[in-house]
Amino acid sequence: MKGRMQRTIAGPAQIEGVGLHTGEKGIMKFLPAPAGHGVRFVRVDLPGSPEVQVRPENAHFDPGAGRRTILQQDGVQIHTMEHVLSAVAGIGIDNLRIEVSSMEVPEGHDGSAAPIARALMSAGVVDQDKPVRHLKVTKPVSWSHKGVELSAVPYRGCKLTFTIEYDHPLIGVQELSVDVTPEVYLEQIAPARTFVLERDLEVLREAGWIKGGRLESAIVVGADRVLNEEPLRFPDEFVRHKILDLLGDLFILGGPLLGHVTAKRSGHHGHVEFVKHLKETLPLPGRRPGGPPDEWDITSIMDILPHRYPFLLVDRITSLEEGQSIEGYKNVTINEPFFQGHFPGQPVMPGVLIIEAMAQCGGLLMLNSVDDPNDKLMFFMGIDGARFRVPVTPGDQLRFKLTLLKLRGRTSKMRGEAYVDGQLVAEAELMASIVDRRQS
16 A cells, blocks of 8 residues: 555534433544554543543443443443544544543434534645554464454455354345445445344343443344334445444554454454454554554664664664654663774773764654655754764763754654753754665
């Protein structure tokens, strides 16, 4: 898939409706957001209007809360947002502020994602000035539990394959595979409605769920016929809606996925567990497998940077805010090869190598934002305002902090600072460009 720029909406959009499970009336407003913002829900009904970010660590599935996905951050919850995230992912929106006036996201009246998608499209989708960060499946990953199976393999686009198996003559076994693009999503996936078996309705009501459910908000499947006046929109509408749900739940990873995901007999619980498994298994941008979200060790650094000994001058990344800043460390030891000649008897780290180490941190910040960093290189274009204030000697630990000042396409300008024990030892403004690596 060819890289693209991040996207948001051109103006506001709004949906009013009722929460499927709580029955509460609510308003959902979609607002543009800057590049790098991501998708965030905002509970405007609570004091301070707290935000809930779309991230794997905030995702939950509560069996006692019905068939729905929940996002929770600092005790603030958002319920049943999977259709919203599906529309966002299907259309290809990366940055969005979603203000909601209730805990549960209001439904768009017909149980599909089409009303949400139409609202977003009516607002207009616009490109921004930073490249999108796809979450790339780099190796086969699988998860299974009690007959539910999910797997992902590398793929140049986003492909979803789903198989459902229902002991019901009107549903039975259905399988569908879709290469997700905005056009395919809007025409073939977004209109597919959620469904429920008539025999399950009473159980759901007794459990206190679907208080906002109406015949118009889902396909109700009776023993031998569909009870809705509107006929099925597709012969395989049931499995199409499962793909709709899966796409929305996968977006909880925090961005668009590049890979082929296959699901069998899965629902929201399986989707959420698989998302968390992907997070812990894959070297997703901004984290190392099994580590804190923003911390990289030397192995993860070497997955991105092409540098190797003796010219790899970054040991650890402790903070990375995509498209904004990065913080990393270099441990300076007497074993550094340059100390043999700089200077015998009084070793001092060359200033140009401090700048080089600083630039490598900046390279990580920028290469982390592209889909295929292993196919790219970061080239210097200029250095301004370089100052070396204190000599760096063996035993020092350099802490680098770089902030992105300007980004235009693949060309960037960053301010870099280097510290030892909290004291500024070097600083510079660096200009660089991402280029394609020459294939041998």
